[in-house]
Amino acid sequence: MKLLILGGTRFLGRFLTETALQKGHEVTLFNRGKENPDLFPEAEKLIGDRNNNLTALEGRTWDAVIDTCGFVPWTVRESAELLAGAVGHYTFISSASVYNNLENPGIDENHSVNLLPPGKVEELEKEAAAPASYEYYGELKYLCEQEVKRAYPERNLIVRAGLIVGPYDYSDRFNYWVSRLAKGGKVLAPGRKSKKVQFIDVRDLAEWILRMVEENVAGTFNATGPESPLTMEQFLEECKAATGSDAELVWADEEFLLSNGVQYWSEMPLWIPDRENMDGFLAIDIGKALRNGLVFRPLSDTVRDTLEWESGRAAGDRKAGLDAEKEKAVLEKWKERAV
Missing domain, CATH: 3.40.50.720 (NAD(P)-binding Rossmann-like Domain)
Structure with a gap:
């Protein structure tokens, strides 16, 4: 072709x-x-x-x-x-x-x-x-x-x-969690553990698009993943397991995070507070694409491959993610509040 x-x-x-x-x-x-x-x-x-x-x-x-x-x-x-x-x-x-x-x-x-x-x-x-x-x-x-x-x-x-992730993703949204969990220690985690998240490995998306083009398919398709619903907790635990991390997730409620100046999506990627009333944004129906052959590699593969690419990048500013010093300060405030 x-x-x-x-x-x-x-x-x-x-x-x-x-x-x-x-x-x-x-x-x-x-x-x-x-x-x-x-x-x-x-x-x-x-x-x-x-x-x-x-x-x-x-x-x-x-x-x-x-x-x-x-x-x-x-x-x-x-x-x-x-x-x-x-x-x-x-x-x-x-x-x-x-x-x-x-x-x-x-x-x-x-x-x-x-x-x-x-x-x-x-x-x-x-x-x-x-x-x-x-x-x-x-x-x-x-x-x-x-x-x-x-x-x-x-x-x-x-x-x-939807959100496209994997190696060479310079948006840093997915990458932040992968690299942050890999570093270990206490990791600030946002809001409800059961909050749904969606994203698709760039390689899975590319392969599916090429198959659709080869078969001359026409129409409009939502294309994100994974195939089954994924919660924020499951995602972060998968990052932890795939990177062999000893990280400890510290879950703070959304009102605390927002009142302490933590910005959702930019500083806490993939997190949208419940009060924004946007549960549909990361819960898109992909049934049509699945029926047309969209398949996904294991999430652990995406995590490991992203970490390998991320580890080779030069140190410097990233477009998304919480600054280490700010995370430390917010974690300390959360600890004081619990006491």
């Missing part, structure tokens, strides 16, 4: 490219050539910028395209329309962030989505605004989906991914 990947050298795109090459596909990458340019010498590389220069894509044909880096509808529109007559199947990597009304678990692909107010997309396009602040991330992703569907009404695959 002749496969075009828009992006293809960072995280999910990296593993999509790697998997496609391993399976013997003829891969072309289109990107700016700035992110890991030396990766995949066996792939064809076209240099351009989807924001203002698609010239390298003109006059070419492929069996399928996977769009890993579309964030605003006006740029997705240009690539989708340009490739409409040149590519047989268009896969767009969207996000579960398109959904609204997140109170209840079991959000499926027919759930209501976030919409921009009238005129807002035109205002953003005029300003050439990208969702760097993520203020309209979900809304813009949904509009990107619509552009793909307009250009490929019967030939589109929309993948609404």
